[in-house]
Amino acid sequence: MQPRNPNRRDFIKGAASLAAITALPLNSVELAFADPAKNFTFAYISDAHIQHIKGSRFVRNWDRGLIRAVAEANMLQPRPDFVMFGGDLAQLGSKAELDHGAEMLAKLDVKTHCLLGEHDYYLDLGEYWSELYGPHFYSFDHKGVHFVVLNSILTYDDWTFHRWPTAEQRMLEMAALDNPNGSPFLVGDAQRAWLAKDLEGISRSTPIVVFSHSPIQKIYKGWNFWTDDAEQVQALLQPFGDVTVIYGHVHQIQYNQIGNISFHAVMATAWPWPYPQSYAQAESHLPKLTVPMNRADPFFERDATGWQFINMNTGRVAMTYSLNNNTDRTVAYNPITGRPEDTEYQQPESRISPQIHY
Ligand SMILES: [Fe+2]
Ligand SMILES: [Fe+2]
Numbered sequence: 001m002q003p004r005n006p007n008r009r010d011f012i013k014g015a016a017s018l019a020a021i022t023a024l025p026l027n028s029v030e031l032a033f034a035d036p037a038k039n040f041t042f043a044y045i046s047d048a049h050i051q052h053i054k055g056s057r058f059v060r061n062w063d064r065g066l067i068r069a070v071a072e073a074n075m076l077q078p079r080p081d082f083v084m085f086g087g088d089l090a091q092l093g094s095k096a097e098l099d100h101g102a103e104m105l106a107k108l109d110v111k112t113h114c115l116l117g118e119h120d121y122y123l124d125l126g127e128y129w130s131e132l133y134g135p136h137f138y139s140f141d142h143k144g145v146h147f148v149v150l151n152s153i154l155t156y157d158d159w160t161f162h163r164w165p166t167a168e169q170r171m172l173e174m175a176a177l178d179n180p181n182g183s184p185f186l187v188g189d190a191q192r193a194w195l196a197k198d199l200e201g202i203s204r205s206t207p208i209v210v211f212s213h214s215p216i217q218k219i220y221k222g223w224n225f226w227t228d229d230a231e232q233v234q235a236l237l238q239p240f241g242d243v244t245v246i247y248g249h250v251h252q253i254q255y256n257q258i259g260n261i262s263f264h265a266v267m268a269t270a271w272p273w274p275y276p277q278s279y280a281q282a283e284s285h286l287p288k289l290t291v292p293m294n295r296a297d298p299f300f301e302r303d304a305t306g307w308q309f310i311n312m313n314t315g316r317v318a319m320t321y322s323l324n325n326n327t328d329r330t331v332a333y334n335p336i337t338g339r340p341e342d343t344e345y346q347q348p349e350s351r352i353s354p355q356i357h358y
Contacts, residue, residue, distance in 0.1 A: 040080075040081045040142070040143050041076070041078055041079075041080045041081065042080045042081050042082045042083065042084060043073045043076060043080040043082075043083045043084070043110075044083070044084045044086060044246070044266055044307075044310075045066070045069045045070070045073065045083060045084070045085050045086070045105075045269060045307075046085065046086030046087065046088070046248035046266050046267070046268060046269070047086065047087065047088040047117070047248045047249065047251055047267075047268030047269060047270055048062060048065060048066040048069075048085075048088065048089050048101055048104075048268075048269050048270055049062050049088050049089075049090070049091045049119060049268070049270040049271070050062055050063065050066065050089060050090055050091060050097045050098075050100050050101040050104075051090075051091035051092070051097065052091070052092070052094055052096045052097045052100070058097075058100055059091075061270075061301055062091070062269075062270045062271075063100075063104070065268075065269030065270050065302075065305065066101065066104050066105075066269050066270075067104055068269070069269050069307070070104055070105065070107050070108055071107075073108055073110075074107070074108065074109050079110065080110055081110065081111070081142065081143075082110055082111040082112065082113060082142075083108050083110055083111070083112045083113070084112075084113050084114075084115075084211060085105060085112060085113070085114045085115070086115060086117075086211065086213065086246075086247070086248035086249075086266060087114075087115050087116055087117025087118075087119075087120060087153075087213035087248050087249065088117030088118070088119045088120060088213070088248065088249065088268075088270075089101040089102070089105070089114070089117070089119075089120055089129075090119050090120050091119055091175070092119065092123065092168075092171050092172070092175060093119060093120055093121060093122060093123030093124065093128075093129075093171050094123060095128050098120065098128055098129060098132060102132050102133075113140075113149065113211075114132075114133040115149050115150070115151065115211055115212070115213055116129060116136055116151045116153060116213060117153060117213045117248065117249060118153040118174050118175070118185070118213070118214075118224075118249075119171075119174075119175055121151075121153055121174075122160075122167075122170050122171040122173075122174040122175070123167050123168065123170075123171040124167060125160070126151070136151040137149055137150050137151045137191055137194065139198050144206070144207070145206070145207045145208075145209055146199075146202050146206050146207070146208050146209070147209050147210075147211065148195065148198065148199075148208065148209070148210045148211070149210075149211045150187055150191065150195070150210060150211065150212045150213075150216075150233075151187070151191065151213075152185055152186075152187050152212040152213050152214045152216060152227055152247075153185050153213050153214055153249075154185065154186045154187065154188045154191070155174075155183040155184060155185060155186055156183055156184075156186065159183035160183075177223050177224075177273070178222060178223060182224055184221060184224065184226050184227070184228040185214040185224055185226060185227045185228065186227065186228050186229050187212075187216070187227060187229055187232075187233050188229070192229065192232055192233060192236065195233070195236050196236055199236060199237075199240075202240070204239055204240050204241055205240075205241050205242075206240070206242075207242040207243075207244075208237065208240050208242065208243045208244070209243075209244050209245075209246065210237065210243070210244070210245045210246070211245075211246055211247070212227075212245060212246075212247045213247060213248055213249050214226065214227050214247060214249050215227060215230075215245075215247045215249070215250065215254070215263065215265065216230045216233050216234060216245050216247065216263070217230050217234075217245075217256060217258060217263055217287070218230055218285060219250070219254070219276070219284060219285050219286055219287070220276035220284040220285065220286070222276070222284075223273075223276055224249075225249070225250050225276060225284075234258060234259070234261055237260070237261055238259050238260050238261065240260065241260065242260070242316055243260055243261045243262070244261070244262045244263075244264065244316065244317045245261060245262070245263045245264070246264050246265075246266060246310075246317070247263070247264075247265055247266070248265070248266055248268065249265075250265045250273060251267060251268040251270070251271065251272050251273040251304075251305075252265060252267065252272055252273055252274075252275060252292070252293060252304060253265060253267065253290070253292070253293050253321055253329065253331075254286065254287060254290045255287065255289055255290055255319075255331050255340045256287035256289055256290065256340075257289060257338065257339035257340060262316060262317055262333060262339070262340050263287070263340075264310075264317055264319050264331065264340065266307075267304065267305055267306045267307065267321070267323075268305055269305060270305070271301065271305065272293075272295070272303060272304030272305055275292045275293075289339060289340065289341070289346075291329075291342045291345045291346060291351055293323065293326060293329075294326070294327075294352045294353075295326065303323075303326060304323065304326065305323075306321060306323040306326075307321075316333035316335075316340075317333060317340070318330070318331070318332035318333060319331045319332070319340075329342060329344070329345070330342070330343045330344070331343070
């Protein structure tokens with residue numbers, strides 16, 4: 001694969017096409033390069049949490065979030081080259097939930113890539129998920145960009161294989177947000193060795209985009225907004241000039257810069273999580289760069305869910321968050337400071353005060 005040199009001057013995206021997409025509850029990504037024939041878009045949908053009640057009944061609100069995202073993706077113009085689903089398709093990993101979610105995702109009329117969330121994995125360790133979607137980690141090249149898909153929600157063998165009397169209990173323990181019985185996420189030795197080999201043949205100037213479920217950084221261990229071997233994964237990515245990690249799991253806007261790596265979270269179609277720092281008693285390491293969403297109505301079921309429009313015309317992500325019940329935000333890479341910044345709210349004096357929960 002030949003590396004491409006994206007150039008901002010060659011990026012062509014009309015205001016009309018952006019306006020046409022801004023009502024959509026999903027994450028759309030547009031890449032544009034010096035050669036317009038190489039331009040492409042893809043859509044990003046994450047954290048649907050399809051939840052089985054019994055028989056043929058599922059939690060209707062989570063169904064509706066995913067159905068809406070799929071329907072809007074099918075109407076996107078320009079047509080996305082593919083759709084990425086960012087994990088947590090199911091709530092408790094059952095065949096019924098995965099089948100029901102897969103049935104909805106199958107209505108996408110473009111190629112779909114998927115990755116594993118912990119809610120998909122810890123019942124049968126991803127066995128049934130693999131029957132639907134294939135390998136747990138992989139990479140692919142698309143029009144000059146190297147995409148890496150990680151399974152970042154593994155954990156220590158003792159916890160996975162010996163701690164729990166049943167697979168159902170293991171799933172329930174990992175599904176709980178604030179649970180002292182939980183175990184930190186890992187990419188793990190085997191997958192890091194695979195990643196090192198995968199990156200061997202890639203030019204250092206090729207844009208790299210990594211999709212993971214958990215953040216490949218350490219934000220708040222109590223809620224597993226955390227990957228225990230994050231620094232070792234980051235070390236494999238640091239030699240490349242343009243690296244972006246896009247992750248789900250946290251159900252909220254977060255962004256950060258560590259060395260050459262920009263980090264961006266995507267929102268969920270199901271529900272928003274609060275920010276860990278909004279709980280005064282909890283120590284967290286929400287990246288200092290991140291200006292949290294100021295939620296207008298935390299009891300509105302769609303507040304702080306939404307989608308992102310992303311362009312990578314410079315090889316770096318500029319992400320416009322379209323929030324369903326809140327003010328749109330744009331976080332763009334600033335080449336002067338070398339980090340992503342909120343174009344409106346990054347300066348402390350221009351921020352709206354966050355809500356505090358006790
Ligand atoms: Fe999730
Ligand atoms: Fe998750």
